[in-house]
Amino acid sequence: MGRRAVPSHRPPEKEIRRAARIIRAGGAGIFPTSGLYGLGGNALSAAAVDRVFCLKQRPFHLPLLVLVSHPGEILSLVTHIPETARSLMDAFWPGGLTIIFPAASHLPRPLTAGTGTIGIRQARHPWAAALCKAAGCPVIGTSANISGRPxxxxxxxxxxxxxxxxxxxxxxxxxxxGGSSIVDCTVSPPRLIRGGGVPGCALRPYLADGPCFRAEKPGLTRENHPDSDEK
Structure with missing residues (x-):
């Protein structure tokens, strides 16, 4: 597949438009994010979600995270926005923070792996942000690797x-x-699932005291979260 050497701060409009058309048509592809290369398609399309799982050879018990172009776009993905999640969005989006929200019931089941929750991040990399905006839909943002590989x-x-x-x-x-930090806002107070793109000291005022990792909730453990291949 053709590759194009373009400075990363200048998204190539023609290529972005083409990729966005493919996403709207149910396809899936590879694109840069702020930390790693991502693999994604239309997060609201069951066929696109299945295609990402197939391409990545990802076990279906692992959920996928989603990228949005602006915070308002999450309204199609969640049941509600917890107060602390809104504060985290205001403080760290766009950026290296994935927030776990209560998932809307209409989402493709494999997207959430039946957890009832969904990990969302506002895209910061200019190419990823431009792609999400041009596609006009939330875009899956899992890491672009075969599951289990780096x-x-x-x-x-x-x-x-x-x-x-x-x-x-x-x-x-x-x-x-590097991967994003992940904070679970479906519990009160919120819990840090994984450290990453946002320094822990910056997140600490928003988080619960005690252990950082919760092992009891499927899909939200250190080993079994939406970015589990992004080490």
Whole structure:
């Protein structure tokens, strides 16, 4: 699949529009995010969700996170926005923070893996943000790797078979590396599921005291969360 060397701060309009059309048609492809390369499609389409699982060879008991272009877009994905989640959105979006919300009941079941929750982040990388906006829908944002293999920040390290099977590939060169922080706002007070793109000291005022990781809720443990392949 063709690759294009374009400075990462300047999203290529033609390629973004093409990728957005593919997403709206139910396809799935590879694109840069602020920390790692992502694999995604229309999060509201059951067929697109299944395609991402198939491409990634991801077990269906693991949920997928979702990227949005603006905070208002989450209203189609959640039952409500907890007060602390709203504060976290105001403080850290767009950025390296994935927030776990109570999921709307109409979402494709594999997207949430039956957990009743959904991880959402507002895209910060200019290409990812432009893609979400152009697609006009929430976009799956799981890491672009075969499940169980390392997630990558350098496009030269992407799995060639995955590239070949994807419906598009937006190559912005190497990105910063590392996954997002994940905070579960479906519990009160919220809990840190994984450290990452936002320093822990910045998140601490919003979080519960005690252990950072909750092991009792399927889909939300350190090993079994929406970004479980993004190490």
């Amino acid at each position: 997630a990558v920040a350098d496009p030269d390290e992407l799995d060639k078979e995955l590239i070949g099977k994807a419906d598009f590939f937006l190559d912005a060169g190497k990105v910063s590396g």
